[in-house]
Structures are given as structure tokens and as C-alpha cells.
Amino acid sequence: MLSISGSQAQAQEVENLSYESGQNWISWTWDLNNTDFVYVYQDGVYVTQSELGNYTISSNPNEKHILTLIPNNSSNNYNSEAFSKKQSFEGNLIYLFLIAVLFLVLGLRFPLFSILAIPLFFYGGMIALNQSNESWIILLYFLSGAFSVWEFSLSLR
DSSP states (O other): OOOOOOSSOOSSSSEEEEEHHHHHHSEEEEOOOSSOEEEEETTTTEEEEEESSSEEEEEOOOOOEEEEEEETTTTOOOEEEEOOOOOHHHHHHHHHHHHHHHHHHTTOOOHHHHHHHHHHHHHHHHHHHHHHHHHHHHHHHHHHHHHHHHHHHHHTT
């Protein structure tokens, strides 16, 4: 049998601090115990005081924000680090890749299409760098762009 020596463990002023996120928002919720309200800090900057038990912000995809709650009758800090969801790259970037590959294939016969494929591949690679940490899609774009440059240089001979 366990016994607690010293003072009894006190209930936390803030419990169940959790968050949900989407691509453009993060919403925190919590339960208040033994306190009237909390001071809300976002990324270390005071925002408001709340007695509601929730706080929502707008953000860009894949941004990190830290919410800190300080109960009015305590000096305890309650922190929650949250990321907004990453922007989905499958839709737009896959279509861009398919168009660039079509231009690459047409460039075998008509060199003008190779010229058009080059910026499409490198543009897609830059967008993939910003939207994804999937190295295969980033590498695929840049290697395809390099192949387009090589194909165009061969067509000039």
C-alpha cells in the first residue's frame, strides 16, 4: 500500500489541456479546476484571460505554436506545443508533375516542350521543399528537372 508523506497532492488548476489542428487553425481546450480564469500566452506573448476553457488561432500550414496557461491563483505554468497540419501536396503537385512529364516526353520530339518542362520541374521541386518533408518527391522533381536540362542540351546538337 502506498502512502504519501508530507502534504497531500493537490488537484491541478488546469487539466486535460489538449489541442486539435487543421491546415489553417489550432484549437486548444482545457478544464479549469480550483481557479476562476487563466492568463493565456501564445508563443510567450500575453493574449487574453479566459474562463471559457478554449482558445483558437489562425495559422499557416505546418506552423508551431506554444500555448501557455497561468491560472489566476497560482504560479504554475501549463504548456502545450502544437503544429498546424501540413498542407497536402498530393493534389496540386502530382498534377504539376504529370504535366511536366508530358512536356518532357513531348520534348523528345519537339525541343520547345523541353524548355517548358525545365521550369515546371524546378518550380515543383521548390514547392515540394516548402510543403513536404518527403525526400522522394523533392528528389524526383529535381532529378527530372536535371534530366530535362540534359535532354534539351542534346536536342541542340
